[in-house]
Amino acid sequence: MEKQASEEAPPNSYVDPSSPEKDEHYYRPLLLAAYYGDWDTAMRFFEKDPDAKTAILTPNSQTVLHIASMTANDHFVERLVRLLTPISLAMGDSPRSRTALHYAAMGERIRMIKVLVGKNFTLTQLPDKDGNTPLDLLSHSAPKNPEVLWFLANATNNDPPGQPFTSPSAAILISNLVDNGFQDVTLHLVKRYPNLLSIKTEDDETVVSILARDPSNFLSGSGLNAIERLICKWITLDLDTRLRCGTDSSVAGRIGDLFWGVAENFGLRKIRDAKLRHDCSCELVRRTCESISHWEISEVLKFFQEDDTIIEATNKGAVELIEICLQYYPELIWSTRDGTDVLSSSITYRQERVFRLFSSQTALHKRAFLYKLPKEGKEEEKEKRRYLLPEVAKLSPNFKSLSVSGSAFHLQSEVQWFKAVEEFVDSRDTTLLTKNKTPWVDFKVANEELRKNGEQWMKDTSNSCMLVAALIATVVFAGAFTVPGGNMEIGTPVLLGQKSFMTFAIANALALFSSVTAILMFLSILTSRYDPIDFLKSLPQKFIIGLTCLFLSLAFMLASFGTALSILMDDRFRWIVIPIVLLSSIPIVLFITLQLPLFWAMVKSTYRPKIFHGKRFWN
Structure with missing residues (x-):
């Protein structure tokens, strides 16, 4: 119961x-x-x-x-x-x-x-x-x-x-920490237990190979703009204290944490975190290279090549990792995956920073990349050459993720890549025929759709800009004959002797000349042949000149208008000049704000292509 x-x-x-x-x-x-x-x-x-x-x-x-x-x-x-x-x-x-x-x-x-x-x-x-x-x-x-x-x-x-830290789960622990972006914690642990640097997961992944998968671990892939990179150089981090305590517990450290807490609202904390992640990642790579320095060189190469660390870093653009590894072990320069080496991968995936590491005209680079190394005992391999131009003639697999935007910029970047590789390779490579086609012909065929899109973008943009320039030219041309104050019977302006009138006349003339020049530049773009080579410098230069002249014509037109209005005002209304000047500056500021990114991107891609300048790191 x-x-x-x-x-x-x-x-x-x-x-x-x-x-x-x-x-x-x-x-x-x-x-x-x-x-x-x-x-x-x-x-x-x-x-x-x-x-x-x-x-x-x-x-x-x-x-x-x-x-x-x-x-x-x-x-x-x-x-x-x-x-x-x-x-x-x-x-x-x-x-x-x-x-x-x-x-x-x-x-x-x-x-x-x-x-x-x-x-x-x-x-x-x-x-x-x-x-x-x-x-x-x-x-x-x-x-x-x-x-x-x-x-x-x-x-x-x-x-x-x-x-x-010595059990089989240690590799998974380190892998998760690095994958989730806790490089500072990882570095703290590997300082206590150096064996964590060389252990591998079941997929043969190491600390270095996991870092290579994500380029955001380094400043080159962090996505910081030029101003943020400049700020990043001025930021100093007490890495030893942070790794020892997890945070800087000193008075200065607490004040610093308070500052960064406030700075987070201004985006500065993101810059500090990117620098910390970069410094810790680079230190992890250095410590890994040092920890295996007592190994046989064959074991070292196997350590990096089993999970294709160098090739993966090349494909993702982790240039800092490649620099550090090659400084310790130059033999890694011949790393390959499925027959593809480092230089070929940098070209295929359009990794500019990595390509610059190998574009120096040295005997080592020539031997390493311009010729395939023949295998011993195989006579048929001795005459086989590896050609790079056919590789750059193809579209990149990560074409849609390139840093440039817009079809015209994309095509300009592709032509720059072709020309950079063309300067680097042997002259016989440029005349190589594949199915009766030279590499340049293959390049044009592969980029035909991109060329059409770039042509359409150039035409549409030029038409819009030319329309604005024509309107400005019409207004300032009419203003030359309807001057403020009127004309005397003989046609001479009544206010000809005044300084303000001369300012009006000069500003009006400059506005007319600038707008006409802009019209001519945009008209020359519309009548261009739009060959891929034209996108290298010819079309961008014309567009840059046209956009500059359009901006100047707009500024001079507003200056002419403000001067004319001040002339017509009586002395009793002189105070109105200040608000007129302020209001006239609004269109100029808007034009700069809206068009400057496009202008700067074209200037940078046309006159500052770093791809043509090799970078030495074995110093």
């Missing part, structure tokens, strides 16, 4: 602690108290039944501490930990054998984590059934709070039973 009454009891009914049978109904109030963080109810339960503090409450063998840590009840956990022994904190659930610290780490509850670790510091070394320590689980979930990650990284050591 007692058993039947117990089974028929409602779910929330309370069973007396003195009862010999304690089932899930008995612990139901304690379970709900843990879920809702009701410490008063839980404390009354503990007073009646002290064993309930470590009792199993769920079918998954979870205690009240597990439930409270999963539901993020920090105050509840803090009070409960004071009542528990260090050994009871290490109880694992079923079937994953996870402790309360595992769940606190997954929830990124820093207060809870500090309380648990403060009571039992060995919790950080306890793995679950899958071999994951709390730090491992946190690295899987890409934590949003770096403070939690730093605390666990500092609190976790390589003691048994987990040994997280």
